[in-house]
Structures are given as C-alpha cells and as structure tokens.
Amino acid sequence: MTDDGTNTIRIDEQEIPFTAGQTIMDAALAAGIYIPHLCHYPGLSPSGNCRLCVVETGNRSVAACTTPAAAGQQIRSDTPEMNAARKAITQMLFVEGNHICPSCEKTGNCKLQAMAYHLGMLDDHFPQFYQRREIDASHPEILLDRCRCILCDLCVRASRDIDKKNVFAIAGRGTNAQLIVNTPSGKLADASIAVTDLAANICPVGAILIKEQGYQVPIGKRIFDQSTIKEIALQEHSAQQETDRDS
Amino acid sequence: MTRTNICHSSNSEHLLHRLHAIQQQYRHIPSQAMQQVAAEYRLPVSQIKSVVAFYAFFSTQPCGRYHILFSNCTSCGYWSNGHNLLQSLCQLLQVTPGQPRADGLVSIDETSCIGMCDHGASMLVNGIPIIGLNPEKIAHIAQQINSEVPIQHWSATWLEVPDRVRRRDLLLSEAWIPGSALQQALKQGADDTLANIQRSGLRGRGGAGFDTGQKWRLCREASADTRYVICNADEGEPGTFKDRYLLLEYADAMLEGMTVCAFVIGASQGFVYLRGEYRYLLPSLQAALDRRRTQGLLGSCILDREGFDFDISIVIGAGAYICGEESALIESLEGKPGIPRIRPPFPVTHGYLGQPTVVNNVETFIAAAQITVHGADWFKAVGTSTSAGSKVFSISGDCEKPGIYEYPFGITIRQVLDDCDAVDVQAVQIGGPAGVLLSARDFNRTIAFEDVSTGGSFLVFGKQRDLLAIHRNFAQFFAHESCGFCAPCRVGTQLLKITLDNIAAGRGSTGDLEELQQLSQIVQHQSHCGLGHSAANHVLNGLRQFPHTFTQALKPHFTARFDLDRSLASARQITQRDDAAAHLDNR
Numbered sequence: 035m036t037d038d039g040t041n042t043i044r045i046d047e048q049e050i051p052f053t054a055g056q057t058i059m060d061a062a063l064a065a066g067i068y069i070p071h072l073c074h075y076p077g078l079s080p081s082g083n084c085r086l087c088v089v090e091t092g093n094r095s096v097a098a099c100t101t102p103a104a105a106g107q108q109i110r111s112d113t114p115e116m117n118a119a120r121k122a123i124t125q126m127l128f129v130e131g132n133h134i135c136p137s138c139e140k141t142g143n144c145k146l147q148a149m150a151y152h153l154g155m156l157d158d159h160f161p162q163f164y165q166r167r168e169i170d171a172s173h174p175e176i177l178l179d180r181c182r183c184i185l186c187d188l189c190v191r192a193s194r195d196i197d198k199k200n201v202f203a204i205a206g207r208g209t210n211a212q213l214i215v216n217t218p219s220g221k222l223a224d225a226s227i228a229v230t231d232l233a234a235n236i237c238p239v240g241a242i243l244i245k246e247q248g249y250q251v252p253i254g255k256r257i258f259d260q261s262t263i264k265e266i267a268l269q270e271h272s273a274q275q276e277t278d279r280d281s
Numbered sequence: 282m283t284r285t286n287i288c289h290s291s292n293s294e295h296l297l298h299r300l301h302a303i304q305q306q307y308r309h310i311p312s313q314a315m316q317q318v319a320a321e322y323r324l325p326v327s328q329i330k331s332v333v334a335f336y337a338f339f340s341t342q343p344c345g346r347y348h349i350l351f352s353n354c355t356s357c358g359y360w361s362n363g364h365n366l367l368q369s370l371c372q373l374l375q376v377t378p379g380q381p382r383a384d385g386l387v388s389i390d391e392t393s394c395i396g397m398c399d400h401g402a403s404m405l406v407n408g409i410p411i412i413g414l415n416p417e418k419i420a421h422i423a424q425q426i427n428s429e430v431p432i433q434h435w436s437a438t439w440l441e442v443p444d445r446v447r448r449r450d451l452l453l454s455e456a457w458i459p460g461s462a463l464q465q466a467l468k469q470g471a472d473d474t475l476a477n478i479q480r481s482g483l484r485g486r487g488g489a490g491f492d493t494g495q496k497w498r499l500c501r502e503a504s505a506d507t508r509y510v511i512c513n514a515d516e517g518e519p520g521t522f523k524d525r526y527l528l529l530e531y532a533d534a535m536l537e538g539m540t541v542c543a544f545v546i547g548a549s550q551g552f553v554y555l556r557g558e559y560r561y562l563l564p565s566l567q568a569a570l571d572r573r574r575t576q577g578l579l580g581s582c583i584l585d586r587e588g589f590d591f592d593i594s595i596v597i598g599a600g601a602y603i604c605g606e607e608s609a610l611i612e613s614l615e616g617k618p619g620i621p622r623i624r625p626p627f628p629v630t631h632g633y634l635g636q637p638t639v640v641n642n643v644e645t646f647i648a649a650a651q652i653t654v655h656g657a658d659w660f661k662a663v664g665t666s667t668s669a670g671s672k673v674f675s676i677s678g679d680c681e682k683p684g685i686y687e688y689p690f691g692i693t694i695r696q697v698l699d700d701c702d703a704v705d706v707q708a709v710q711i712g713g714p715a716g717v718l719l720s721a722r723d724f725n726r727t728i729a730f731e732d733v734s735t736g737g738s739f740l741v742f743g744k745q746r747d748l749l750a751i752h753r754n755f756a757q758f759f760a761h762e763s764c765g766f767c768a769p770c771r772v773g774t775q776l777l778k779i780t781l782d783n784i785a786a787g788r789g790s791t792g793d794l795e796e797l798q799q800l801s802q803i804v805q806h807q808s809h810c811g812l813g814h815s816a817a818n819h820v821l822n823g824l825r826q827f828p829h830t831f832t833q834a835l836k837p838h839f840t841a842r843f844d845l846d847r848s849l850a851s852a853r854q855i856t857q858r859d860d861a862a863a864h865l866d867n868r
C-alpha cells in the first residue's frame with residue numbers, strides 16, 4: 035500500500051489504482067478499462083449472474099463485478115480465450131430466450147445485441163431452446179415479454195433498492211427460472227411500477243418496454259448504431275461518479 | 282379452502298415446514314395459500330412464489346393422493362435389470378409421468394438420487410422411502426394403490442431401510458458415551474478444545490476438505506453479537522448415503538460435536554439442515570434432541586455450566602441439491618430459494634442472518650466429538666500425513682456388497698473394489714457426479730485429500746455398463762439441479778445434456794467432441810458456484826479416459842443435428858396423433 039492510501043492492481047498490461055472497497059470492475063471502469071458485462075450497472079449492488087466479466091487472477095476465475103480489488107492482483111481479462119468464453123455465454127443467452135432482433139423495438143438499443151457485436155458473434159452456434167414464456171401486457175404503459183429476458187436481475191435490484199417498490203423477483207430453478215411480478219395476481223397491471231422508475235428503463239434487452247413510443251429514434255440512429263457497448267459502459271460509469279459527487 | 286384452516290400455526294414455524302404442511306394437506310400449494318403465508322410471515326408474495334418454484338417437492342398443480350417419486354440415480358434409479366420400473370408402474374396404474382391420474386388418486390414422477398443407493402431401485406411414496414424395487418414389488422404396489430390401502434398399512438418390511446455397515450474403522454468402532462466430549466471440553470476450556478481439533482488435522486468430510494479447526498477459529502475470532510452452528514445433512518450428491526446411516530446411528534455424537542463447536546465459538550443456536558428425502562429420519566432425530574435436553578446436554582446451563590446455553594433445531598429441505606452448498610443452505614435456512622451467495626465473505630464471518638457461522642458435515646461433527654474425547658493423537662494415528670483419520674464411504678453400483686465402509690485415508694481404490702466384491706470393473710466415479718471418473722489405470726491411486734478426494738460417494742461401473750448412459754444421467758442431474766442463477770451453468774448444463782443426448786441418438790459428429798470439450802470448460806471456469814465448477818468434470822474425465830464411449834456413438838457420415846421427427850412432437854401433441862403416419866421415418 036502506498037502512503038496516499040491507494041493501491042494498484044494490474045489488468046492485462048495496465049497498472050491501475052483502486053481504493054479500498056472497490057471491486058475489480060469499479061477500479062477498471064474508473065481507469066477507463068472495459069470489462070464486458072450485462073448484469074452490472076453503476077450504482078446498483080453487484081449480482082454476478084451473467085458471468086461475462088469473469089477474469090483470471092492467479093489460477094482462479096472470478097467475476098470482476100463481485101470480487102474486491104486487492105493490492106498486487108494480476109488480472110487477465112482481454113485475452114482471446116476469455117473473449118471466446120464471453121462470446122459463448124452471449125450465444126447461450128441468445129439461444130435460451132426467443133430473441134426477435136429484426137422486429138424488436140429495442141434493436142439498436144439492446145445491450146445483448148451490442149455485446150454480440152463487440153465480441154464478434156456471427157451466429158447462435160448452439161441449438162435454440164424455443165422456450166415457452168409468458169408475455170404480460172396487462173399494464174397500460176409497460177410491456178413485459180419474458181421471451182427476451184436474460185435474467186440479469188437488474189430490474190429486480192433497481193426496483194427494490196432504488197425505486198423502493200420491490201416489483202420484481204426471479205423464480206424457478208435452472209432454465210425454468212423466470213421473472214415474476216410481486217403481486218398476488220402476478221400481473222404487472224397490479225404493481226406500483228411507473229414509467230419513470232429505474233426498473234422500467236434499466237432492462238438491457240427488450241423484455242421490459244415502455245408502450246406507445248415505438249421507433250421514436252429510427253434504426254440507424256440508435257444508441258449502439260452510434261457508440262460501442264464499451265463507450266456506453268464507460269459513460270454510464272462516469273455519469274454515476276458525477277451523481278455520487280453531487281450528492 | 283377457508284382462511285382459518287391455513288392460518289392455524291404461528292410464525293415460529295419455519296417457512297419450508299409451513300409450505301410442506303400446505304403441500305401435504307392440499308397436494309399442492311394453491312395461490313391463495315401463498316398469499317396467506319406471505320401475509321402471515323410478512324414477506325413479499327414474490328418471495329413465497331420463488332421459494333415454491335425453487336424446491337422440487339413443492340408444486341403449484343395438484344399431485345395425486347399417492348405421489349410417487351422414483352429416484353433417477355445410477356444406483357437407486359428406476360432401471361432394474363433392464364426393466365424400466367417407472368414405466369411399468371405408469372402402465373399398471375395408467376398414469377402419464379408428471380401428471381396426476383384423472384381421478385386424482387396417483388401421480389408418478391422422477392427425482393434426483395434419494396440416497397438409497399445400497400438398496401437398488403427405490404422411490405418415495407408421499408415422502409416415505411420404499412427400497413429394493415423389482416417388477417413383482419411394483420405389481421404389488423400398483424394393487425395397494427388401486428385398492429387405496431394407506432401407506433402405513435403396506436407391508437411393514439417394505440417400510441424398513443436396513444443398514445449395511447460392511448467395514449468399521451476409527452469412528453464407527455469407537456463406543457460413544459453421551460456427554461463425554463462436552464465434559465472433556467468444559468474441563469479443558471474452549472481454547473484447548475479448539476487447539477486439540479486444530480492439532481488433530483481434521484478436515485471437512487462434506488467434500489471440500491477445509492481445515493475444521495481453522496474454520497472454527499475464524500468463526501470464533503469474527504466479531505459479532507452472536508454465532509451459529511449448522512450441520513449440513515443435505516447429502517444430495519448422487520451415490521452418497523453415509524450421512525443417512527450416521528444420522529440414524531450416530532446422531533447423538535453428531536449433536537454433541539455441534540455442541541462442542543458451540544462451546545468453542547460461542548454460539549447459542551444450531552441447526553441441522555436435513556434433506557427432504559430423509560424426512561423419515563425426523564422422529565429419531567427429534568428423540569435424540571429430547572433425550573439430550575433431559576440429560577442436560579442441550580438447553581440452558583449445559584452440564585450446569587453457567588452461561589453455556591445452546592439448542593438445536595432441525596430444518597428440513599424440500600428437494601434441491603444446491604442447498605448442500607453451504608451458502609445456498611444458509612439462504613434456504615433464511616426462508617429463501619437456495620441460491621449460492623457471493624463468496625467472500627464466507628459463512629465463517631457472514632453466515633446465517635449475516636452472523637459468523639460454522640457449517641460442517643454430519644461426519645465432521647462426529648469426528649470432532651470423538652477427537653475431543655480421545656485426543657488429537659488418537660485421530661492422527663490413522664490416515665496419511667495430510668489426511669488424518671478415516672473416511673466413511675457409500676459404495677454402490679456394480680458390486681456384490683454395496684453399503685457403508687469406513688477406511689483410513691490412504692486406502693487404494695483397488696482395495697476398496699476388492700472388499701466390495703466388484704469384478705470386471707470398467708470405471709469408478711468417486712465423489713459422485715461432481716467428482717472424478719477413473720479407469721483401471723488409476724485403481725492404484727489412494728483416497729485422500731492429496732490424491733483422490735471424496736465426500737463419500739463411490740460408484741462402481743462394471744464392464745457391461747453403457748458409460749454414455751451414465752454421462753447422460755449425470756448431465757441430466759446437473760441440468761435439473763442448476764439453481765439457474767448464472768448463465769453459463771443454467772444454459773451450459775442444458776447444452777451438455779442436449780449434446781450428449783444427440784450423440785446417443787446417433788446424431789453426433791466428430792465436431793461434437795470438440796464442442797463438449799469447450800462447453801465443459803466454459804461451465805467449469807465461468808460459473809458462480811461449486812455446482813457449475815464441477816458439473817462438467819465427468820464429461821472432461823470421460824473424454825480423456827474413455828474417448829471410445831463417445832467416438833463409437835458417432836456416425837461415420839454426417840448426420841444433421843436437427844431432428845425433424847422430434848421437432849414434429851409438438852404438432853403431434855396438438856393434433857393428438859401418434860400413429861405411424863404422424864412420424865417421419867428418415868433414419
């Protein structure tokens with residue numbers, strides 16, 4: 035440890051500082067290093083379920099978003115092998131759900147899609163699961179299509195910890211796991227969720243969509259038509275840093 | 282259903298027990314009951330729903346009044362000498378697996394290993410184990426069910442689960458006197474009791490082999506208001522049944538080991554987390570607890586020591602292998618789905634209700650109790666330098682003498698195979714599906730933490746066994762038991778199963794072997810917990826040790842993975858047709 039209280043870790047070829055309590059992910063993003071992720075969002079407690087951010091330190095594979103940075107860590111992240119594993123996990127997420135990219139309102143704004151571009155994914159590779167999953171269109175303003183859900187848990191955490199409404203949960207084991215709504219009927223219409231809630235807007239894919247505002251931004255001018263997922267992730271991180279500083 | 286008949290009990294009842302009672306009463310957990318339980322326990326209804334959805338023994342659709350679950354383990358599963366007993370019973374009772382019969386009398390399904398592996402094909406009927414199944418017994422059972430004979434009135438010999446202890450060593454041959462370890466612990470004090478455990482070299486018997494004394498010390502040194510002791514009696518690894526026996530015959534020593542631990546770390550509450558499949562052991566465990574309370578070995582002022590208060594509750598799981606993983610177990614104890622926590626922090630500092638917690642296996646606590654009585658040297662005299670003491674094995678599969686065997690660490694696999702009269706052995710799977718698959722080349726290796734480590738499962742596969750079927754069975758097990766939290770395990774275990782099934786169906790090509798290899802590595806390296814880390818071991822071992830298993834099933838010419846006939850299954854289902862014309866014969 036250096037005298038000013040900062041330690042350093044090494045990610046691939048770069049030596050970066052970290053402060054006590056930071057995870058590897060926090061430290062990396064703060065230093066402008068992108069570690070691919072879908073279930074991490076700055077300002078929310080980490081979950082570690084998508085496993086895209088798994089990095090190697092010593093002979094262990096750990097999730098960068100849940101592992102505390104520790105002085106002297108030597109981390110491998112941006113290697114062909116690790117990115118191949120990330121691509122395979124992204125393909126797994128695609129085949130597990132029913133992703134209808136060409137007709138999905140989220141197309142171009144979807145992080146799963148953007149991750150596929152980032153990792154150079156050209157096909158699904160694995161056989162499709164074609165699971166039957168329920169659509170909940172009961173809410174006047176918000177649509178929930180479980181077919182496109184990647185079980186990242188972001189809406190669950192956003193609703194519970196930020197919106198303080200606890201609208202969502204994940205229930206069921208293995209590939210039966212699915213997003214449920216915390217109402218006796220299980221329907222979104224009976225939940226207190228509002229279109230302005232973080233939970234209604236945080237979904238990385240097209241599973242939670244705000245109704246009646248389809249295609250306001252034309253395809254070609256959407257988020258990931260303009261920027262890479264890496265740029266967006268770094269922006270999300272600095273935006274959160276500014277919020278933290280202001281408060 | 283009226284409100285009153287569900288709300289009869291107080292909140293002190295564990296959520297899992299409450300839900301079990303409802304499941305028993307209504308043969309499922311109705312939506313209204315979930316809402317009432319949520320209100321009673323002041324929990325979000327989503328938590329109740331997610332708990333119900335997580336555990337295999339809860340259902341939201343009614344089961345039959347006789348609810349039958351056949352084990353699908355390679356040792357106590359429903360294949361008996363080439364007969365598919367599950368199918369036979371379904372035919373006899375005219376039941377479709379997974380669906381209750383129209384009159385609601387009976388439902389038949391399968392479940393993961395129920396720990397009856399030394400007794401051959403076995404099942405649970407309304408939670409009660411019936412072992413040693415064969416076609417004749419199945420026919421009798423069908424009759425009993427059709428004439429609606431209550432299970433309690435079924436042949437008494439059917440309801441017995443005899444134990445076969447074939448070899449005793451250090452632990453199982455030592456006499457046990459209730460209170461002896463506690464007396465010694467109180468006499469020498471907590472520091473010396475802990476030092477003795479540390480000096481003994483005792484390592485966890487549940488599989489991971491963590492130093493037990495070290496675990497207790499870390500827990501003791503963690504600052505906290507209170508601490509907990511948990512006995513892991515979830516024994517879900519297929520082929521493991523030694524805890525079933527220990528819980529019956531050595532419960533008192535186990536409870537005393539927990540109490541010694543409580544004395545060392547300063548805990549006042551302990552739990553035994555018992556797998557739902559072993560619910561039938563509850564009366565004898567409760568009796569053991571009561572006996573110890575009357576003997577002053579549990580409760581307040583244990584052995585008249587002022588301030589030494591400790592009691593133990595039993596919490597029964599509801600069908601989830603993952604709840605054997607210690608942090609998932611703790612989540613389950615807290616009334617949640619058994620999803621493994623992020624570690625670190627480990628349970629020794631942040632365990633049950635966030636407090637420092639020791640989780641140890643049944644056998645570990647028994648060993649700790651005996652070490653406290655007889656001293657570290659007594660223990661260290663047996664075993665190897667890094668694996669002190671003895672290990673209790675559960676041996677089953679293709680051998681003449683399946684059962685419980687206790688050996689000193691350092692025993693060779695060959696010796697074990699000789700003792701259980703296993704001839705013409707093709708392979709052994711040590712440590713269950715999560716462990717290692719070994720061929721005859723490795724039979725001179727030893728069972729020890731430094732060589733082949735095991736929580737106790739020892740499965741023998743004879744020459745006639747189809748190893749591909751074994752791999753498919755294991756792959757099915759992990760796909761079914763994956764908790765679903767993380768993507769590589771949730772999806773990857775399914776893909777492993779699909780790929781192996783494809784190869785077995787004659788639709789595999791050489792590329793599938795490379796595919797299996799890569800998939801296995803992803804599941805192993807990228808997953809969140811020990812289940813995922815070990816779920817592909819058997820595939821990787823198989824590819825290396827027995828490549829023939831896979832290559833002989835591959836087709837010399839290319840066969841499309843896509844199976845048109847199989848893809849038409851849903852069309853057949855919708856049109857309710859299954860005649861020849863509804864199938865494509867394109868093979």
Ligand SMILES: Cc1cc2nc3c(=O)[nH]c(=O)nc-3n(C[C@H](O)[C@H](O)[C@H](O)COP(=O)(O)O)c2cc1C
Pocket residue numbers: 484485486487488489490491513514515516517518602603604605606607608640641642643645810811812
């Ligand atoms: C998927 C999984 C299942 C497990 N099942 C069991 C089990 O049934 N019994 C057990 O004692 N330990 C089991 N363990 C190991 C526990 O997490 C833990 O290490 C053990 O209970 C600690 O006790 P010990 O040190 O006395 O072995 C399991 C681990 C994993 C990853």
Ligand code: SF4
Pocket residue numbers: 182183184185186187188189190213236237238239241242
């Ligand atoms: S609905 Fe969206 S945010 Fe919620 S778990 Fe599914 S993918 Fe994640």
Ligand code: SF4
Pocket residue numbers: 603621762763764765766767768770771808809810811812813814
């Ligand atoms: S590895 Fe499997 S069992 Fe473990 S957390 Fe991930 S999905 Fe659940």
